Structures are given as C-alpha cells and as structure tokens.
Amino acid sequence: MYIVLEGIDGAGKSTQISLLKDFLEQNGLEVETVVEPTDSEVGKLIRRLLTRHDATSDAMQRTLGLLFAADRLLIMEKLNKLEEEGKVIISDRSFYSSLVYQEPREWIQELNKYAKIPDLVLLLDLDVEKSVARTDGTDEFENVEFLTAVKENYLKIAEENGNFKIIDANNGPNKVSSDIKKAVAPLFDICADCIR
Numbered sequence: 001m002y003i004v005l006e007g008i009d010g011a012g013k014s015t016q017i018s019l020l021k022d023f024l025e026q027n028g029l030e031v032e033t034v035v036e037p038t039d040s041e042v043g044k045l046i047r048r049l050l051t052r053h054d055a056t057s058d059a060m061q062r063t064l065g066l067l068f069a070a071d072r073l074l075i076m077e078k079l080n081k082l083e084e085e086g087k088v089i090i091s092d093r094s095f096y097s098s099l100v101y102q103e104p105r106e107w108i109q110e111l112n113k114y115a116k117i118p119d120l121v122l123l124l125d126l127d128v129e130k131s132v133a134r135t136d137g138t139d140e141f142e143n144v145e146f147l148t149a150v151k152e153n154y155l156k157i158a159e160e161n162g163n164f165k166i167i168d169a170n171n172g173p174n175k176v177s178s179d180i181k182k183a184v185a186p187l188f189d190i191c192a193d194c195i196r
C-alpha cells in the first residue's frame, strides 16, 4: 500500500506522517516512510537549487522538473520492494508535486510516466497566507503568488483523480490527524467510526 501526503509548503505533512505512522503501527501494520526530494545526490542538488533566486524561472523550473523525476526514479525499486514485503509506505510528496509545482504539465506527466501511482493521496489543503506565515521563506517557492497557483493546481488534480482525499489543514493538528485516520482506516478494515 502506497499512501502519499501532498500539500503546499507548511501544510504540516511531516507531523501528520509521524502521527499516521504511529496509528498504523498500533493497528499491527509495518510502516516505512519516505520523503521527496530524497537524500540521494540528485535530491541534495535539488535542495540547493530550491534556494536560488531564479528557482521559479522557466529554465530552472524545467531543470527542477527533470531532476525531481530523476530523483523519483532512483527510489522506485525501493518502493516496489517494500510493497512486495507487505509494508505500508507513507510518502512525503510524489510525482503529483511535480505536476502542480512544475510546468508544462504534459511534459512533466511524460517525464514521470514510470512513477508509482499512489493508492491514496491525502491532500492537506491549507490557506496560502497560513502557509507563508508558517514557512521560513528559505525556498524561493514560499511566496503567496506562486503558492496560490500551486494550491489551485492541487485542487484541480484532486478533482481529476479518484485516489485523492482533501483534508482541511487549517484545523488544529489533532483534528487534521483524526480526519486523516478516518480517510485511511477503510484501506485496512480499521473501524473508522471508532476514531476520535
């Protein structure tokens, strides 16, 4: 099972991933977490480029599109192996991040045609103003104009893909966590009504 958390910067993905991991483990499941960009050499290069002032330029966005796709290809084998072993994979981001952050969409789609399709995508939907207030602005993407476009892209993609569940991330962390657990429970025959 491959579960992905998506959302604009500052949406609380890492906190929620750790809470979801605990919940699934308490229910007897074996869980592995992954993060994109990864800690591969490509991932490290991506993290450096994200802090450049021209990170949102067309040339850099296309370069990042290629690098994110390459970084992702490098973990495909690992993901498939974990799945074969019966582990639940929870991932911080996936190829859907490239589809909403990079352009042009058809080209990004083609670059990611070997990417693994998640069984469930939890879209942590946060107001852009809150996102910008929560992040430190280190990455060039962390600004209102850019993230407004990304948020719109996310909502559009969520509508087009049946594997998306939208979670209101403007709520407090406990409410967000229980909404996530309720969305995930049916995948594992866990009683959703028993979750507070």
Ligand code: TYD
Pocket (backbone or CB within 6 Å): 009, 010, 036, 037, 050, 068, 093, 094, 095, 096, 097, 098, 099, 101, 102, 139, 141
């Ligand atoms: P993230 O780790 O969520 O942010 P941080 O650790 O800084 O809180 O992601 C790093 C940035 O990379 C984020 O701005 C989103 C961007 N990103 C893309 O633009 N395309 C992609 O394919 C991925 C995976 C991330």
